[in-house]
Amino acid sequence: AQSVSQHNHHVILSEAASLELGCNYSYGGTVNLFWYVQYPGQHLQLLLKYFSGDPLVKGIKGFEAEFIKSKFSFNLRKPSVQWSDTAEYFCAVNAGDTGRRALTFGSGTRLQVQP
Amino acid sequence: DTEVTQTPKHLVMGMTNKKSLKCEQHMGHRAMYWYKQKAKKPPELMFVYSYEKLSINESVPSRFSPECPNSSLLNLHLHALQPEDSALYLCASSRVPGAEAFFGQGTRLTVV
Numbered sequence: 001a002q003s004v005s006q007h008n009h010h011v012i013l014s015e016a017a018s019l020e021l022g023c024n025y026s027y028g029g030t031v032n033l034f035w036y037v038q039y040p041g042q043h044l045q046l047l048l049k050y051f052s053g054d055p056l057v058k059g060i061k062g063f064e065a066e067f068i069k070s071k072f073s074f075n076l077r078k079p080s081v082q083w084s085d086t087a088e089y090f091c092a093v094n095a096g097d098t099g100r101r102a103l104t105f106g107s108g109t110r111l112q113v114q115p
Numbered sequence: 116d117t118e119v120t121q122t123p124k125h126l127v128m129g130m131t132n133k134k135s136l137k138c139e140q141h142m143g144h145r146a147m148y149w150y151k152q153k154a155k156k157p158p159e160l161m162f163v164y165s166y167e168k169l170s171i172n173e174s175v176p177s178r179f180s181p182e183c184p185n186s187s188l189l190n191l192h193l194h195a196l197q198p199e200d201s202a203l204y205l206c207a208s209s210r211v212p213g214a215e216a217f218f219g220q221g222t223r224l225t226v227v
Contacts, residue, residue, distance in 0.1 A: 043221065045218075046215050049215050101212035101213035102148060102171055102212070103216055105157035107157055108157050
């Protein structure tokens with residue numbers, strides 16, 4: 001079965017600080033990897049995704065993530081956060097082969113950006 | 116149209132009531148999902164429909180009954196729920212199983 005771990009539960013940053021949120025997954029086969037964001041009172045939105053190819057993927061709003069297969073990691077980064085990035089961030093994985101083709105979410109990281 | 120629309124947005128129901136949650140998408144997606152999200156927790160998968168057939172049931176109690184009348188619609192029928200079933204119920208769809216999922220705003224359910 002696939003599982004996802006997010007080790008940072010609550011992160012507080014000042015505006016313009018750099019961000020890195022950790023995500024590790026456990027699954028023996030091919031995976032598709034995602035980062036979703038949930039702004040207060042809003043629906044889950046896709047930030048970026050990795051299916052194959054270049055392990056450094058760029059998403060919306062200046063976010064990027066790097067897939068490191070040997071470390072089973074897919075960490076999210078942003079060079080300079082803004083107050084509007086305050087939200088809950090979820091890493092998610094689904095099996096890319098014949099396994100379970102539905103998203104399994106990590107526990108989430110609450111990001112608070114202070115002006 | 117890149118929206119997944121869920122109705123109602125809020126629902127309060129008694130433990131003896133029967134109600135239904137509805138979800139609609141017009142993106143031509145062939146996979147649809149129900150997730151349950153408790154406060155400050157990640158979404159937990161309940162059901163997956165793939166090409167209008169139930170493909171995953173995550174051992175959800177029978178008081179939750181999904182239905183997929185056609186490729187655009189997904190229902191969740193509720194009966195004899197418990198207060199601990201109070202949560203945000205999210206519907207999602209993807210082009211095919213395994214592709215990126217688009218989520219609706221959710222139905223906030225309170226069982227009294």
